[in-house]
Amino acid sequence: MPFYSEDALKAALHSRGYRATAQRQKILNILQALPQGEHLSAEDLHALLKDQGERISLSTVYRTLHLMVYMGLLRELELAEDHKHYELNRPLRDHHHHLVCVQCGQTIEFTEDLIDRIGENQAHSAGYYVLDCQLMLYGVCDRCSS
Amino acid sequence: MPFYSEDALKAALHSRGYRATAQRQKILNILQALPQGEHLSAEDLHALLKDQGERISLSTVYRTLHLMVYMGLLRELELAEDHKHYELNRPLRDHHHHLVCVQCGQTIEFTEDLIDRIGENQAHSAGYYVLDCQLMLYGVCDRCSS
DNA sequence: ATGGGTGCAAACTGTTTGCAATCTG
DNA sequence: CAGATTGCAAACAGTTTGCACCCAT
Numbered sequence: 125m126p127f128y129s130e131d132a133l134k135a136a137l138h139s140r141g142y143r144a145t146a147q148r149q150k151i152l153n154i155l156q157a158l159p160q161g162e163h164l165s166a167e168d169l170h171a172l173l174k175d176q177g178e179r180i181s182l183s184t185v186y187r188t189l190h191l192m193v194y195m196g197l198l199r200e201l202e203l204a205e206d207h208k209h210y211e212l213n214r215p216l217r218d219h220h221h222h223l224v225c226v227q228c229g230q231t232i233e234f235t236e237d238l239i240d241r242i243g244e245n246q247a248h249s250a251g252y253y254v255l256d257c258q259l260m261l262y263g264v265c266d267r268c269s270s
Numbered sequence: 271m272p273f274y275s276e277d278a279l280k281a282a283l284h285s286r287g288y289r290a291t292a293q294r295q296k297i298l299n300i301l302q303a304l305p306q307g308e309h310l311s312a313e314d315l316h317a318l319l320k321d322q323g324e325r326i327s328l329s330t331v332y333r334t335l336h337l338m339v340y341m342g343l344l345r346e347l348e349l350a351e352d353h354k355h356y357e358l359n360r361p362l363r364d365h366h367h368h369l370v371c372v373q374c375g376q377t378i379e380f381t382e383d384l385i386d387r388i389g390e391n392q393a394h395s396a397g398y399y400v401l402d403c404q405l406m407l408y409g410v411c412d413r414c415s416s
Numbered sequence: 417a418t419g420g421g422t423g424c425a426a427a428c429t430g431t432t433t434g435c436a437a438t439c440t441g
Numbered sequence: 442c443a444g445a446t447t448g449c450a451a452a453c454a455g456t457t458t459g460c461a462c463c464c465a466t
Binding site: 287288289291293294325326327328329330333352 | 420421422423424431
């Protein structure tokens with residue numbers, strides 16, 4: 125059950141004056157097909173598209189990811205790695221947060237509605253419309269600290 | 271009232287088998303002197319040191335920042351910009367969180383003890399020792415959405 | 417005096433950009 | 442058909458690394 129049908133994406137793009145292209149559709153499709161909690165880097169995504177036989181350039185992947193983050197369709201994650209990861213921006217109640225070990229990079233995901241609600245409140249009181257709310261916890265896991 | 275006296279830094283380094291060097295001292299000093307909520311990039315820090323007449327290389331700045339994040343003395347922030355920022359990792363109660371406009375980059379800081387407590391609990395129950403806890407809110411500010 | 421730390425310059429990685437060609441509306 | 446979007450290759454920024462020298466322990 126995809127969040128964005130072809131038409132929904134088309135409408136979202138058109139409503140802001142952007143054009144619906146095959147590349148944008150394919151990128152969103154891949155990210156929609158990802159299981160909850162999976163996230164890809166721009167290069168992962170590009171490699172996947174290549175594997176599927178699509179002809180699409182890395183620059184277009186970057187441009188599309190930026191556009192979709194800007195539109196609020198995607199979340200951009202900064203985890204332990206040195207590059208960004210992207211995933212579909214599902215409704216707030218499904219948001220998960222990240223706990224990262226700064227030494228080994230192990231990442232644990234968890235959900236916590238209260239955080240999302242607090243974030244929502246803070247943003248609203250500052251006059252912001254929320255696109256994404258991420259609690260990042262950095263620490264040392266038990267394996268690394270022993 | 272600095273968090274880390276010269277001796278405290280020296281002790282922290284020695285206890286983990288690292289050496290106390292003038293460069294490490296100077297970098298920590300600059301970050302300690304920063305007002306609450308200010309944060310610098312590696313290059314900002316390097317430029318500041320140069321201005322003060324210090325002779326220190328950019329690589330050493332990077333190496334030192336990494337070491338101190340790893341040790342838990344500093345926080346590494348990923349804001350709207352395309353490079354990392356660093357600030358002193360003060361005790362949890364002083365932690366602040368960030369609200370960023372994805373369109374204009376305006377950043378608002380706020381504090382919320384409850385978030386820190388939730389984070390602490392989540393981390394502990396996963397067996398992690400917390401170094402840092404940041405709520406990142408991405409959205410669109412009222413000026414950009416109008 | 418030993419080996420951790422530094423400075424320099426060169427390499428690297430992920431990302432961005434200019435431009436001509438190609439599509440969408 | 443006009444202008445948005447793409448692909449390519451080249452540029453870029455921030456960061457990392459190899460190595461010889463230096464200095465803390």
